[in-house]
Amino acid sequence: MSDSLNILDIxxxxxxxSSDDDVVKAVNNVNIVxxxxxxxxxxxxxxxxxTTTALSILNLVPEPQGKIISGEVFLAGEDVLSMxxxxxLEVRGDKVAMIFQDPMTSLNPIKxxxxxxxxxxxxxxxxxKKDAAVKAREMLELVGIPGDRILEYxxxxxxxxxxxxVIAIALACKPDLLIADEPTTALDVTxxxxxxxxxxxxxxxxxxxxxxxxxxxxxxxxVCDEVSIMYAGRIIEHGSLEDIFDNKMHPYTKGLFDxxxxxxxxxxxxxxxxxxxxxxxxxxxxxxxxxxxDYARPECSVEQPKGKKISDSHYIECHxxxxxxxxxxxxxNE
Amino acid sequence: xxxxxEVKTYSTKKDFMKKFKKKSRFMELWYRFLxxxxxxxxxxxxxxxxxxxxxxxLIADYNEVAIKIDMGNRFNPPFTxxxxxxxxxxxxxxARIVHGARISLTIGISAITVSFLLGGALGSIAGFxxxxxxxxxxxxxxxxxxxxxxxxxxxxxxxFGVSTLNITxxxxxxxxxxxxxxxxxxxxxxxxxxxxxxxxxxxARNGRIITRHVLINCVGPIIVQITLYVANAILTIxxxxxxxxxxxxxxxxxxxxxxxxxxAMRQYPHLVIAPGLAIFFTILSLNLLGDGLRDTLDxxxxx
Numbered sequence: 001m002s003d004s005l006n007i008l009d010i011x012x013x014x015x016x017x018s019s020d021d022d023v024v025k026a027v028n029n030v031n032i033v034x035x036x037x038x039x040x041x042x043x044x045x046x047x048x049x050x051t052t053t054a055l056s057i058l059n060l061v062p063e064p065q066g067k068i069i070s071g072e073v074f075l076a077g078e079d080v081l082s083m084x085x086x087x088x089l090e091v092r093g094d095k096v097a098m099i100f101q102d103p104m105t106s107l108n109p110i111k112x113x114x115x116x117x118x119x120x121x122x123x124x125x126x127x128x129k130k131d132a133a134v135k136a137r138e139m140l141e142l143v144g145i146p147g148d149r150i151l152e153y154x155x156x157x158x159x160x161x162x163x164x165x166v167i168a169i170a171l172a173c174k175p176d177l178l179i180a181d182e183p184t185t186a187l188d189v190t191x192x193x194x195x196x197x198x199x200x201x202x203x204x205x206x207x208x209x210x211x212x213x214x215x216x217x218x219x220x221x222x223v224c225d226e227v228s229i230m231y232a233g234r235i236i237e238h239g240s241l242e243d244i245f246d247n248k249m250h251p252y253t254k255g256l257f258d259x260x261x262x263x264x265x266x267x268x269x270x271x272x273x274x275x276x277x278x279x280x281x282x283x284x285x286x287x288x289x290x291x292x293x294d295y296a297r298p299e300c301s302v303e304q305p306k307g308k309k310i311s312d313s314h315y316i317e318c319h320x321x322x323x324x325x326x327x328x329x330x331x332x333n334e
Numbered sequence: 335x336x337x338x339x340e341v342k343t344y345s346t347k348k349d350f351m352k353k354f355k356k357k358s359r360f361m362e363l364w365y366r367f368l369x370x371x372x373x374x375x376x377x378x379x380x381x382x383x384x385x386x387x388x389x390x391x392l393i394a395d396y397n398e399v400a401i402k403i404d405m406g407n408r409f410n411p412p413f414t415x416x417x418x419x420x421x422x423x424x425x426x427x428x429a430r431i432v433h434g435a436r437i438s439l440t441i442g443i444s445a446i447t448v449s450f451l452l453g454g455a456l457g458s459i460a461g462f463x464x465x466x467x468x469x470x471x472x473x474x475x476x477x478x479x480x481x482x483x484x485x486x487x488x489x490x491x492x493x494f495g496v497s498t499l500n501i502t503x504x505x506x507x508x509x510x511x512x513x514x515x516x517x518x519x520x521x522x523x524x525x526x527x528x529x530x531x532x533x534x535x536x537x538a539r540n541g542r543i544i545t546r547h548v549l550i551n552c553v554g555p556i557i558v559q560i561t562l563y564v565a566n567a568i569l570t571i572x573x574x575x576x577x578x579x580x581x582x583x584x585x586x587x588x589x590x591x592x593x594x595x596x597x598a599m600r601q602y603p604h605l606v607i608a609p610g611l612a613i614f615f616t617i618l619s620l621n622l623l624g625d626g627l628r629d630t631l632d633x634x635x636x637x
Contacts, residue, residue: 060534064465093536105528108547110631119546120536169536 006074007177007209008034008057013071015052015061015233022281026052026066028233032211034177034226039203039210041220043256044230045277050213053230054179057211058092059083076176094124097170099199101182103162107154113140113165114150117172124173139168143198160191164198171202178203178210184219196222217260221245226313229253232278232288239314247327249310250318251295254329287319295320295328366630373626379619387435394429401425401584409602418608421591422598427608430586435612437587441502442568446513446560448506453513454556458544460514461521472518475511483508487570491579501580505567516559520552527551554628561624565617572613588613 015027027049034040042050055061057073059080073080075095083091097120100106108116117136121127127135137147143164145157154162163183170178180199184192200223203210212224220227220241227244229237229252237250248254255273262268275292278284284291290300297319305319320328367373386393394400404424412419418427460471478486483505490504524530525548533547549556572589574580581587583594588609595605 058535060531089537089539091537092534093538096535098532098535100528100532102528106532108529108533108551110551110553111546119533119538123537123542166532169532173536 005035006033007036007076008032008211009072009074010053010057011072011074013053013056013073014069015049015056015066015071016069017052017066019065024280025233025283026280027056030071030230030233030235032228032235034209034211036176036209037207038225039212039223041224041227042211042213042230043215043217043220043227045215047277047280048230049233050230051181054098054181054211054213056081057177057179058096058098059088060092090124093120093175094173095175096177096179097173097175098179098181099163099166099170099183102186103159103166104186106166107162109154112151112153113157113168117150117165117169120169120172135172136168139172140165142171142202143168160187160195163187163191163195167195167199167202171206174206174208176209178208179213180210181213182215183212184216185214192219199223217256229256232280232283234288234317235315236289236317237315239310243311243314247314249314249316249321249327249329251293251320251329252289255292287317363630367626370626370629372622373629376619376622376624376626379615380623383435383616383619384439386432387439390429390432390436393432394426396433399426400429400433400586409598411602412604412608419602419604421595421605425586427591427604430591431588431608431612434586434588434591434609435616437498437581437585438568438571438613438616441498441505441571442564445502445505445567445571446509446564448503449509449513449563450560452506453510453515454517454549456510457514457517458521458549461518462525462540462544462548464522468518471514475514478511479515483512484570484573487574488577488579491574496579496582498581501571501574505570508570509563509567513559513563517549517552517556520555521548524548524551553631557631558624558628561620561627565620568613568616572609 010030010032013027013030013032014025017024017026030049030053032040032042032053042053044050052061052066056068057075057080059073061068068081071081075091078087078091080088080091107113114133114136117139118129118132121132121135122129125132133150137150140150141147145161145164145168149157154165157165163186167183178199183199184195187195196219199210202208203223210223212219214220224241226240227238228235229244229250231252237244237248237253239247244253248257252273255271258271259273261270273292278288278291284301286299286301286303287293287296287305290296293300300319303319305317305322307315307317308321308325309315310321310325367377390396402425404420407416407420407424408422410416410420410424412427416426416428418431421427421430456471456475460468481489486508487501487504490507491500494500494504521544530543530547533543538546568588571580571587572592575587575589576593578590578593580589583590591609592606595602595609599606
């Protein structure tokens, strides 16, 4: 049913979190497709539902608060959400691996980094302890850390080094899909560049697909082939790198780009998007972005915009494009 | 203190493989432990007590010295013919103390092992899975917690009869609710960490996550409690023996020695001071050891 070239195919995914009396619609009707060897950037503000979407790929949405209401997640043609627990354990780590946001907390503090890299290897392959240790050492060297440091504990590494270790753990089983959940957010800028370069190189040499979750458009430009912009649990614009960077059509996407400082014109002021992310327990009617939108029209507050294909690669959810496929944002694109 | 370079550099692959084994880790922990002076004192004290207990038959014959009544040598003061003097039946107190250590230590440690296996399993299931498991298990534990553990132990021993096995099980069961609470609390503080989530993401099973990632990070608080509970269990055995429900006379046990010595305590204080000090030093050594182990096993506290 799903194209065999697609490593990941998420269809109409809806996830809710419920607390005592509130229901948070974290993910609403999201569709994501990643084909083999490609990288998709999932961009959005904090709380837009990026991480929840990623966790659903591993069927690890925290229960019982989180609940997958509807949708399907196909991983190389297999539906993750209907998998048996045993098969899930095989898939996690082996087919899909995840790099977490904060390397300070995603490593077990009282196990050596070698043991932690070897653990995944030993779960998914029949290697004995010794061979797994040798493999772990190779992985450590692959991410640019001297193999001798395999016996050290996480606290003996710097933040950037820890993130390299996390990458080594994720790649130890050569997954088909790597989910990187803001892998550089906790790192400083120089280290960010190194880590990104490393991820990019390894991705190419391992021929992996990648889901890069971030809120940094600079990272997107560097590593991604396609971009999905997420707002309040919906993907409001999706396209190739060129579509999004050179022909952005959604007012929110434009707002994101306008919030970046302009290096060429240093006197120009930043133009942040006015207002705040809406309260997820009480989303605005119609298009969730309309209270903050400069282009809002009367129908925006009433009706949820339908998705529309502008071109083969470019998809958008906005009332501005109900009748036309021309860019309505007034040629502000540089 | 600066770390010695030879611990860190592994020049050849063979050398490295040698170091990767558990031994190197153990040695590293051992060096770290040695830097902790009170812990070393506790360890030496504890080893001494254990050695005395193991070598008890070599120090004094059980039948000929420890329990043989010799009315000609009653109430000998300490530091004469007998190192710690003799009791009202003329038995050598030192011999009785070292033989008593065997009983106290064996029962104390095995009782806490029982309570750790039971309470640890219940506590980690309750803490890790939460929700309904947590509710049912902990409410059941709360019911047992309502009974003072001494009373519970007395009830079990009274119901099933006085024997070493029954005393061990009684004390083990009496300590299970407390142990499960300690383990549960420790597990709950650890289970939300991102590395637990990360372990799930690499496909680790729940059992593996609990033992390899969660419990191992709870070692600190648990080990401290275990050593304290062993000390407590030894006290409980002594207390049971003191009231006549524990180890039966004439088998030497610190508690029943105290009970026996109580009558002549005013004239011959060494009758109660000797077993009292034995209990005191055993418990002190366990507490020092527990604190030291916690500091050693947690690399974050490493300087």
